[in-house]
Amino acid sequence: MYLLTGKPEDSAYKEVRGLSRGLAVLRALNGMPGGMGGVVELARLTGLHRTTVKRLLETLRQEGLVHHKDDGAQYALSFEVRRLAEGYVGADWIDRIASPAMAAxxxxxxxxxxxxxxxxxFMIVRESTHRASLLSQHRxxxxxxxxxxxxxxGRAWLAYCSDEEREATLSLLRERSDAIGAVARDKAYVGRVLRETRRRGYAVNKGxxxxxxxxxxxxxxxxxxxxAIGAINLVLQRNVVPDREISSRYVPLLRILAEEISVGxxxxxQRGDPS
Structure with a gap:
């Protein structure tokens, strides 16, 4: 769905391939409806051989991270996966304000x-309703x-962040040697996008x-x-929702949600810095 670029910096330590493959299986399973899938589907999604996927799944099952469904034909994530995330501490305003507001x-x-x-x-997705939305194409x-x-x-944040953050971000992007860097170095394009976003009051992307x-x-x-400390979007299918309906119906609804999160x-x- 989104433009993914860049790889982690090279490490002095060699990759543990078994761990990397096991995590790839968990990520693929997490992206499937209901967190459940079979060996063939997971092999296709991860690019791993079916025998390798089966062995990894059985190892994960023995560790309590997945369990059998449908007489063993399917595997599903277990509650133990959620338990692993209990030590994660997210930004307070996302956990306490944004997440419940988005659900509501x-x-x-x-x-x-x-x-x-x-x-x-880049903009990193911290919270999402994709898994809960019946209209989502990405789980x-x-x-x-x-x-x-x-x-x-990205445009919504960049147009309304502080001048210092904007310039620091653009400077970082301009140093890239790929297409992202080329776009960032096009000052006329960047200026036009930011002006249009501010004039409109919100950002748009059309394919x-x-x-x-x-x-x-x-x-x-x-x-x-x-x-701006972040941004919130609404993702729609262009062939389903016409531009007029987006501006008349969905823009006001998303504005209300964004303002509710901002106020919260x-x-x-006032009781502690949420950032």
């Missing part, structure tokens, strides 16, 4: 939303890196992400003390 507004919006914050020149997006200048969610020509997205900034984050900051 899902019935009105219907289409899935992502909430993302900036990191290393797992949390942790996904989204291109800053060609996505609605500009790689391999997502059928997708449209709108996004609003999440603000704290006048500057601001109130929370």
């Amino acid at each position: 507004h899902l019935s009105a919006l219907s289409w899935p939303s992502d909430l993302a914050t900036p990191d290393g020149g 797992a997006t949390i942790g996904t890196r989204i291109a800053m200048l060609t996505s609605a969610i 500009e992400l790689a391999n997502e020509e059928s997708v449209a997205a709108i996004a609003f900034p999440i603000r704290l003390r006048g500057h 984050a601001t109130r929370l900051s």
Whole structure:
């Protein structure tokens, strides 16, 4: 769904292939409906041989991370996977404000939303309703890196963040030698995108992400003390929802959600910095 680029820096330590493969299976299983799938499907998604996938699944089952479904034909994530995340501490405003607000507004919006914050020149998805939305084409997006200048969610943050953060982000992107860097160095393009976003009051994307020509997205900034600390989008199918309906129906609904999160984050900051 999103433009994923970049790889982790080379490490002085050799990769433990078995662990990497096991994690690949867990990630693939997590992205399947209901967190459940079979060996053949998982082999196709991970690019691993079916025998390897079966062996990994059985190892994960012995560790209590997956369990059998449908007389062993399917595997499903177990509660133990969730237990592994108990030590993770997310940004307070996302966990306490954004997450429940997004869940509460899902019935009105219907289409899935992502909430993302900036990191290393990309927007990183921190919360999402893709798994809960019946209209989602992608089941797992949390942790996904989204291109800053060609996505609605990136444009929304970049247009409303502080001047210092904007320049630091653009400087980082300009140093890249790939297509992302070329876009960032096009000052006329960047200026036009930011001006249009501010004039409109929200950001848009109409099939500009790689391999997502059928997708449209709108996004609003999440603000704290006048500057964006993140952004929230709404992802729709262009051939299903016309532009007029997006602007007349979904823009006001998403604006309400963004403002609710911004107000909640601001109130929370009065008792401690949520960022």
